[in-house]
Amino acid sequence: MNDELAWVLQAQQGSDEPFTQLVEEHQTHVYNLCYRMLGEPEAAEDAAQETFLRAYQNLHRYDQNRSFATWLLSIGAHYCIDRLRRRKLSVFSIDEENDDGTTFEIADASSPDPEAESVKREDRDRLHILLKDLDETDRAAIIMRYWYDYSEIEIAESLKLTVSAVKSRLHRARRALAGMWQEDEHRSPRTRAERRVYESPAF
Amino acid sequence: MNHQPFEDWLLNDKLINPKQKLELDGHLRICSYCSALAETGKALRGVKKVSPAAGFSARFQARLAVQRAAERRRRLWGAILFTFGGLVMLTWIAWPYLASFFASPATSITSLIEWGVFLITTLRAIAQAGSVLLDVIPGFLPPFVWMVLVSALAGISLLWSVSIWRFVRVPRGV
Numbered sequence: 007m008n009d010e011l012a013w014v015l016q017a018q019q020g021s022d023e024p025f026t027q028l029v030e031e032h033q034t035h036v037y038n039l040c041y042r043m044l045g046e047p048e049a050a051e052d053a054a055q056e057t058f059l060r061a062y063q064n065l066h067r068y069d070q071n072r073s074f075a076t077w078l079l080s081i082g083a084h085y086c087i088d089r090l091r092r093r094k095l096s097v098f099s100i101d102e103e104n105d106d107g108t109t110f111e112i113a114d115a116s117s118p119d120p121e122a123e124s125v126k127r128e129d130r131d132r133l134h135i136l137l138k139d140l141d142e143t144d145r146a147a148i149i150m151r152y153w154y155d156y157s158e159i160e161i162a163e164s165l166k167l168t169v170s171a172v173k174s175r176l177h178r179a180r181r182a183l184a185g186m187w188q189e190d191e192h193r194s195p196r197t198r199a200e201r202r203v204y205e206s207p208a209f
Numbered sequence: 210m211n212h213q214p215f216e217d218w219l220l221n222d223k224l225i226n227p228k229q230k231l232e233l234d235g236h237l238r239i240c241s242y243c244s245a246l247a248e249t250g251k252a253l254r255g256v257k258k259v260s261p262a263a264g265f266s267a268r269f270q271a272r273l274a275v276q277r278a279a280e281r282r283r284r285l286w287g288a289i290l291f292t293f294g295g296l297v298m299l300t301w302i303a304w305p306y307l308a309s310f311f312a313s314p315a316t317s318i319t320s321l322i323e324w325g326v327f328l329i330t331t332l333r334a335i336a337q338a339g340s341v342l343l344d345v346i347p348g349f350l351p352p353f354v355w356m357v358l359v360s361a362l363a364g365i366s367l368l369w370s371v372s373i374w375r376f377v378r379v380p381r382g383v
Contacts (some may be wrong), residue, residue, distance in 0.1 A: 022270075029266040037261040051261055055272050063274065064383040079381075084382030129252040136249075152253040164382070177220050183253075184246040191245070 010074055018065050025065075028074070029058050035154070036082050042149045043086035045138050051091060057082035072163075074085035079150065087142040136186045144179035147172055149168055212236075219246045280296055 010031065013024035036057050041050035060081050061068075068077055071172055146165060150156040156164070162172045215236045218225055226232065240290045305326075310317035347355075 026266050028269065029269050032266045034258055034260045037265070037334055038258045043258050047262075051265075053267075054261060054265070055269055058269050059272065059276060060383065062379045064379065067379070067383050080382040081380065082382075084380070088381065126252075126255050129248070130256055133249065133252045133256070141224065148253070153258065155257055166382075180220050180246065183249045184242060185251050189243040191241075 011070060013069045014065070014068060014070070014074060017062075018068070025062055032078055033058075033073055033111060036078055038153065039079055039082050039146075039149055040086055042134070042137065042153060043142075043145060044089065045134065049089075053086055055084065057085055060085065076156075076164055079154065083146040083164060084151070089097060090142040132187075132190065133183070136183055136190070139186060140182060141175075141177050143167075144182070147175045147184075148179045151176055182202070212240065215240070215243050216246065219243060219250055224249075 009195065010028070010209035013027050013031075016024035017028065033054065037050055037054040041047065044050050044053055051104045057078060061078055064081075068074070137148070140148065143165060147161050147167075150161045150164060151158075158169050158172045158176070160175075161167070165172070168174070217223070220228070237247055297366055306317060306321065309320055345352060
């Protein structure tokens with residue numbers, strides 16, 4: 007039995023300490039998902055806390071054959087999707103990202119080229135802004151696929167969708183992102199052509 | 210412009226051979242859409258994880274403690290209200306019988322039987338009156354009153370269902 011399952015079993019019996027270990031272990035995964043979904047550090051902190059609270063209250067429902075991380079992310083993703091839908095209803099606009107020091111991007115210590123790193127960072131920030139315009143469920147699928155390397159089957163399990171629906175959502179989201187990326191380039195034409203990457207690291 | 214098979218390769222992260230890679234590079238030079246698709250794909254793969262501010266689990270413990278205290282308060286008040294309300298109801302219902310029982314046991318048994326007979330005859334009378342009213346009233350009430358009544362009943366049923374659903378629902382994803 008691994009440590010994580012042992013912690014889960016102890017927490018299911020009402021012990022607090024093992025659950026704290028689980029929070030320590032998964033806080034970055036859950037927070038990162040919420041941050042990418044909601045786009046704001048404060049909202050992400052609140053959503054991540056709520057995710058752990060829901061997990062704690064429903065620990066007896068956890069299926070031990072499933073990965074605990076996947077279960078947590080499933081709760082977090084659904085919570086964020088519901089929250090975004092409520093935001094839409096209350097005509098709440100997502101403002102520009104406000105990094106006030108509560109969020110820390112893990113630094114890339116192995117970056118040999120500061121300029122290339124700065125370009126990458128700019129692209130990541132741009133992507134982060136564009137993500138906010140995607141449909142909530144598409145956004146969750148994209149985050150799970152690219153941030154967490156989840157397979158389509160795992161995403162389908164987490165989001166309670168069929169595998170073909172996940173595939174179609176991923177394609178739709180990628181196309182939408184590319185379209186927005188193009189529009190963004192037309193709006194602010196810079197010297198991107200010089201640094202345009204014609205190949206994907208996957209190839 | 211025909212984006213196939215390049216769009217398919219990019220969307221599905223397909224492994225391609227050197228010849229296909231040359232073809233793709235040539236297409237990306239002339240197609241801004243596929244180029245944007247490749248760039249967003251690269252940006253997505255290059256994303257980094259962000260961490261919460263230090264002390265996250267301590268803040269979670271504090272929130273959990275607040276939640277537990279609120280839950281305890283809610284349960285305590287629920288128990289108090291339930292017990293108090295139950296006692297008041299019981300006293301109100303039982304008071305006449307208790308009073309007569311203590312005054313005279315024989316009288317109280319007689320009154321209990323009388324009460325039983327009264328209850329049965331009352332129920333029968335209500336049932337009869339109800340059936341008579343049901344036969345007569347539909348003719349007197351205009352359609353819009355029926356609509357109002359049915360709508361009110363539907364509203365109450367909906368409220369009841371929503372209350373039960375909110376009480377028993379499990380958060381999504383659990």
